[in-house]
Amino acid sequence: MDSPIPTFQTFAATRHRPSKINNLITLMTIHEKQGRSGRPHPYLHGNFAPIHSVQPLTACSFTGTIPQELAGGEYVRNGGNPVTNEDLGRDAHWFDGDGMLSGVAFRRKKDGSIQPAFVNQYILTDAYLSTVSTPSLRLPILPSIATLVNPASSLLAIILRILRTIFLVILSNLAGSRQAIKKISVANTGILYHDGRALATCESGPPMRVSLPGLETVGWFDGSKAEGEPIREDISTGAFGGHGLLSFMKEWTTAHPRIDPITNDLILFHSTFIAPFVHYSIIPSTQNSSFQQPRLVNAAVPGIKSAKMMHDFGVSLTHTVIMDLPLSLDPWNLAKNEPVVSYDPSGRSRFGIFPRWQPEAIRWFETNPCCIFHTANTWDEVTMNPFTNTPKSTAVNMLACRLTSASLVFSAGDVAVPIPKPTSSILYPAEEEQCRLYYYRFSLSSTENTISHQFALSSIPFEFPSLRDDVSMTAARYIYGCSVSDSSFGAALGRAVKIDSLVKIDATALIQNSNQAAPTPIIGCVDNRSVSEILASKDPSDPIKIFKLPPGIYAQESRFVARANGKSEDDGWLLSYVFDESQLDEDGNAGPGSKSELWIIEATEMKEVVCRVMLPQRVPYGLHGNWFSEGQILNQRPVDSLRHLPISKGKDLGEPEEEDGFWVDICMSVRSWVLDIVG
Template identity: 55%
Template sequence: MSSSGHSSKRTAKHPYVRNGGNPATNSDLGREAHWFDGDGMLSGVWFERSHNNPQQPVVNFVNQFVLTDVYLSAVDNCALRTPILPSISTLVNPASSLFLILWRILRSVLVVLLSHLPGSRYVIKRISVANTSILFHDGRALATCESGPPIRVMLPNLETVGWYDGTRAEGEPLLRNSQDQGQEQHSSFGGTGPLSWMKEWTTGHPKVDNVTGELVLFHCNFAPPYVHYSLVPTETSPVADMQSKPPRLLNVPVPGCSGGKLMHDFGVSRLHTIILDLPLTLTPLNLAKNKPIVSYDPKRPARFGVFPRRNPDLVRWYETSACCIFHTANTWDEMDTHGNVTAVSMLACRLTSASLVFSAGNIAPPPHPARKDMLRDKPMSFFARYDHDEAIQDPEKLSMDESSPLLSHKALISRGSSAELFRTPSEVPMSYDEQEQCRLYYYRFSLSPGDSNTITHQFALSAIPFEFPTVSPFTDMGHARYIYGCSTSVESFGAALGKATKIDVLVRMDIKALLARAQMSSPEAITGCIDNRTIDEILVSEDPDDPIRVFKLPSNHYGQEPSFIPCEGMEASTSGNLIPTEDSGYLLFYVFNENQLDSTGECTADAKSELWVLDARTMQRVLCKIHLPTRIPYGLHGNWFTEDQIRDQQEVATLRSKPDGTIASKWARMRKNLTSYLG
């Protein structure tokens, strides 16, 4: 699946690239398919200035798999019917037997070991599929995922270079200075020792400080101290030439973490970092407790570790009610008149359960402990199993088509021992269950001296579902006024995400206006909300100063996470300099019209996606729609890159390549046959 319009030799390129999972080995997935699974695939649209008409850009499209160790080994062993790594659906499904889980893990270990034997063309050194996000730091575009370090790709054609270890990437020229070579050998993510391979696992959402150029990230694993922290300065910006250049930190322990967790994101301000130690565990030790490897315990507290950016040993831990947070939107410091930091504030997409992890794998989530006290509609995944319906007792016999939800087709109402009823989505209210929310939350962590670590503010800004947040790059890590994100017009994200992230509403929230309301009338802690309107009520609002604006896609059209692209709108700052206005820009996102699906819910051969450009200021005008040559699968996170970044990419010596289809030796064929027997 690769298409490229032009050579990267041409100048003035501006690529928009989005990452997402697309299983290269998927002929026998069945129920074992999860939205978080799949090999990383980058889909990019890049723009060039036309030599004949500079005002009319030339549009190019490129689509490439990230050539990870796992991907290369999988395509080299075409007899494999399922992905090399165990599906998250297997790990979280309460119906998965201990034998099945252990076999899936053992199978992965065997495939990895076979790849290290003589005759193997591709050795699996790292198990990451690099399917989560993509960012730019220090002359490198990096694709990310929790199960390994970042991997470098080249812009704009998205060729894979190699794994980045915090010092250099595979495929880059070796450092010439002997002292630098020694640093290169010993300074890397994970360090040394028998667990170094696990300690280099890196968050899918590293942060890049656009002011200092630093790359901030953490590494979470199963062994104490569970979380390590790294901070990588840039070598290519003017800051690198200053004596005040920040030191490199690699694998520094963060004390006080409570165990192996599914940590996807974290908060970073200009001066502080926030680690999210939430009651969503990810550890094989859960098997000994008769729990799935991925398990959520709503009886345990949510913990937030706040520390100065360069001193994780000074972490202060704050506790509150259990929740899940997969994405933070913005983090900033609050100063007093003397310039001292008095608090750190964070905006995050807070879920009140872990149902997303289950519904993303088409698995009915376990009931929330408080559900027995509720008497409300509870939408279920379209593929969930209902005991009273014999026609769908075996989910693997269902047609796993592309028309499956975002929006669930049935809502189950459980009334104790009463009969179960079904309703259409239009009859399901937005906030159907206080125990199943996904809202944009405001947290404020006081840094006042003393033993008491207090969360002074914690409440929702709006009652509508909100996920996949983005801000202007000029206000990230500062107090941004506008946060952009995704919502749904029918029901909450817990039931909506199904087997793909299919978005039909984009949202812009005026954070400063909403927090000003909270100062006048403070919402109740934890359960409170500033704006209680529904999506429908916001859609009909004609208030020009409404702090929440939404854009609804046409019927049967679904989008993806938007990326904010600033334009040249400027305003005067307090110093008299001109700076970009926060809402002066565009939202770029892929859109797919599901009217292109056939009667069985499958994509037609000529199905195509589009790239839409939305005016971020009005949240109404679609400025253009770029027709793409193919359909792009629903994916995860994207980014916009500048022509300066492309021009300043660091030198590359070699690129990774796909297998040529030839078998080098008799032993290589034998090893390949052994791998195929594993299924």
């Protein structure tokens, strides 16, 4: 059932005159792009293509048995879903797009049975609401990441895209506009739960609170409260960003905050374009009286020399790991005639480690260049001081999905991966293109900053890692992730990566195996088998187990739900959205009747699908999801108001409901003129 959003119909009906600047940019883009050859953009095609229909909670049929542990809970996945999708030949990137949440709630029925219900909703960010108030827009308000990373993008094209965004933001804040853009985030990457709030995340702004299970948008969370919540007298002071002209940058929050499973602290960082480039915050839970901690907001992290594309980090129970990798995200690159996003294969990977509450005590560890977008787990090694009988951390361990190049950033935008310029300053031999689950051990026991262990646990491609939440930040045994059976992630990304294998890795066993036969540092692997070799294994104690999907069916990131009173850490189920591509037509398009399913997979043996939930529509291949328990849903903080779609239909940006005088007339004229230019 389509959402009653007037703009989905009026986009086509109100096609305004072509924009002069858009025409100029389109001509430059056609001239500059490499490798398209007239084919559809892989991340706007098939089951990557966005959908524009939204559903309220709608009962679903299913086959198999729904585990009782899912009763009352909800699985939710986030992902980019551009609402402005008229120009399919535009620059586009998998990480672009308005945030859309897709969830399956497992509702309890009076007879004791469980009824799954599907729901999907756009996250009503400022940018989304402004877009649906502006049916004349053919392109998204924000420039595509593909434009910023493409070495073929001219300086003029990038500047025009950025100026267009600035114009549209300014326009939205003029008198008479129905939706001001105060924050530019599209909240399209992750979702988590902290202190009675479900929060959708993205690097370009603060978290956005949503309501479970209906996925309605509440408002921006500033570190103290969310818009739409009742005013409280006991509210803490000190919000993300602080004060000053550039304080808005310090509101930009990692898409992967961490929740301490013991204290429920929310730990996060803010990456900016100005020195000191990274700030750091800890927001304690107000609902955990056993661990009353002070707040730490916008503390500077010293030692980073330039702006970086910093997506994730590591957090143990006592330490934090900030990753300063040779992948820049810096507008000042334009002054050097370089892309805004640039990878330096001659650079160093630097890992900054500090006690959780003391970023000023950071220690830096350096090694080979790489890219890491997701860490899987981080934990301490602790010994007892024999004199004081107090614990002391002697090392920090981290598991991460390590890439040997930045190909992911380019390929996910259908951009040819640039060939590094020859230079004598490259310190390291080239490594094969790969993305593997990698083990680091940072020694803290001496004054020298030494990485004592650094190697892959397995040679198979591995990304989108997750683990059982209640064992995170400790030496958890099992890490779950996604793989491709017939190639590397680097090769797969060139054609739009599709996940055909869900993987469980016994990290404890493989690390122990490395003590018997240490792999070659940096380039070595503990387990060198391929996906097919692992699938052929008959060993019930194999440290790697793979659930291979049937041919033509592809999965998304999985999440683990534990069995009550389970016998082992992996006793439970994996939840993942899947899509059968036999539904695509001969041109690879997903028709309106295409549908996805939610599969519930037994996680101990990784062989059996215990339940298949049939959804009323498809769920495009997206990014990160989470499991919300019944207790979390029932214990959400109260809400006074929700964000909503524009009430009036067919109005364009800046067309007020009533005439408000001379100033509004001037503003409307300015808007009309600028919209005619920038589109």
